Amino acid sequence: MELDNHAEDLASDLGIDKEEVKADLQNLVEYSVPIDEAKQSLRRKYGDGSSGGSSAPSSKEIAEITTDDSNVTVTGVVLTTGKRSIRYQGDDHVIVEGRLADESGVIDYTAWEDFGLSAGETITAGNAGVREWDGEPELNLGESTSLSFEADSLEVPYETGGDAQLADLQTGDRAVNVEVSVVDCERRTIDGRDGETEILSGVLGDESGRLPFTNWDPAPEIEDGGAVCIENAYVQEFRGVPEINVSEFSTVSTLEREIDVGADTTTMDVGTAVNTGGVYDVEVVGNVLAVREGSGLIQRCPECYRVIQKGQCRTHGDVDGIDDLRVKAILDDGTGAVTVVLDDELTEQVYDGTLEDALDQAREAMDQEVVADTIREHIVGREYRVRGHLSVDEYGANLDAESFAESEDDPTVRAGAFLEEVHP
Ligand SMILES: [Zn+2]
Numbered sequence: 001m002e003l004d005n006h007a008e009d010l011a012s013d014l015g016i017d018k019e020e021v022k023a024d025l026q027n028l029v030e031y032s033v034p035i036d037e038a039k040q041s042l043r044r045k046y047g048d049g050s051s052g053g054s055s056a057p058s059s060k061e062i063a064e065i066t067t068d069d070s071n072v073t074v075t076g077v078v079l080t081t082g083k084r085s086i087r088y089q090g091d092d093h094v095i096v097e098g099r100l101a102d103e104s105g106v107i108d109y110t111a112w113e114d115f116g117l118s119a120g121e122t123i124t125a126g127n128a129g130v131r132e133w134d135g136e137p138e139l140n141l142g143e144s145t146s147l148s149f150e151a152d153s154l155e156v157p158y159e160t161g162g163d164a165q166l167a168d169l170q171t172g173d174r175a176v177n178v179e180v181s182v183v184d185c186e187r188r189t190i191d192g193r194d195g196e197t198e199i200l201s202g203v204l205g206d207e208s209g210r211l212p213f214t215n216w217d218p219a220p221e222i223e224d225g226g227a228v229c230i231e232n233a234y235v236q237e238f239r240g241v242p243e244i245n246v247s248e249f250s251t252v253s254t255l256e257r258e259i260d261v262g263a264d265t266t267t268m269d270v271g272t273a274v275n276t277g278g279v280y281d282v283e284v285v286g287n288v289l290a291v292r293e294g295s296g297l298i299q300r301c302p303e304c305y306r307v308i309q310k311g312q313c314r315t316h317g318d319v320d321g322i323d324d325l326r327v328k329a330i331l332d333d334g335t336g337a338v339t340v341v342l343d344d345e346l347t348e349q350v351y352d353g354t355l356e357d358a359l360d361q362a363r364e365a366m367d368q369e370v371v372a373d374t375i376r377e378h379i380v381g382r383e384y385r386v387r388g389h390l391s392v393d394e395y396g397a398n399l400d401a402e403s404f405a406e407s408e409d410d411p412t413v414r415a416g417a418f419l420e421e422v423h424p
Helices: 002-014 018-030 035-045 270-275 344-351 355-365 369-379 411-422
Strands: 071-088 091-102 105-111 122-133 136-141 146-149 176-192 195-206 209-215 226-238 241-246 251-254 278-291 296-300 322-332 337-342 383-393 396-406
Touching (some): 018 035, 018 071, 071 226, 105 122, 241 278, 241 383, 270 278, 270 383, 278 337, 278 369, 296 355, 296 369, 322 344, 322 355, 322 369, 344 369, 355 369
Parallel strands (some): 105 136, 209 241, 337 396
Antiparallel strands (some): 071 091, 122 136, 122 146, 176 226, 195 209, 209 278, 278 383, 296 322, 322 337, 383 396
């Protein structure tokens, strides 16, 4: 809708076809180019010389750069450089992304031209564009940027190179290097932007935790499993959690050392975990306050496997449901709450019976709610240590449990702390 208005503005300003402008705009916005900058770029493309870049940019320290600046000249040390291929205005384009630092601070940059940047070098970027990304300023090095390499290197209080632990990686990180073990890997055929293509996807782990990955250009070292060193990967959000992207520009090599996956995984407060917006591998400890509706003995659609009500699937209508067990439990530790989802196996554990037992119990009572009631009696009011994948969406936070065990900590101490936080 909004895009439509911008396209109309531009089309009438430049006297060109609206649909054409709109397609270009859409393309730019898809690659996270802010709308104002996208419009400016199109004005340049369609030859409106009247806007942008007339005044000479001032020289600035990195910490002084704000999102109000449009162009700056800055000297700094390249901390990281990572290549990535994107599709831009219909063409594949290789961009270089990373971080630049001086004594005052660090800023992310995107280079739209190949300036031959490498980590550790001191550069001066004249007339670098400033754009806003997630509320923060970011440098754009492009056609109009004059880039020079300085002979005297700047001393900065930051490390060069992108070595990282999985637990520290966040969506948007570029040029990262990790030493990981391939926990899980499968080859899949997907419908890529250039038709069918084969990729690898799965889970990587290091001492700090685990993260899902996609390897767009299958590396045999990853497919073989074991420990690998991956250089120049980037992190993007996929299904609510950060995902490591290993591209054609990444380097993958076999590692000789053993990696003890998850040995140092940290336990988080529920509140902290929820505030991250999604964590692939996290452990929380809290009290089960309630077992939600849709728990216990349930039926799933044989086509789409979603939970159905009274034999009706929202997509497939009247179906012959498949019986299954699951639990959706509200877990709270005083800092926040999540819905913990237990699969059939974990549900059998907390129910202390099999699917057959549940069907028998329901038949006898002529009510399948009795199964959820039994589970409620077993777990509500108790404290559990849960590990799994946390995702956050508009309906709240869900923790897909991989393990669900009663906490060994002294429950009275925790219950006291919990009540204190609820009733301060
Ligand atoms: Zn269905």
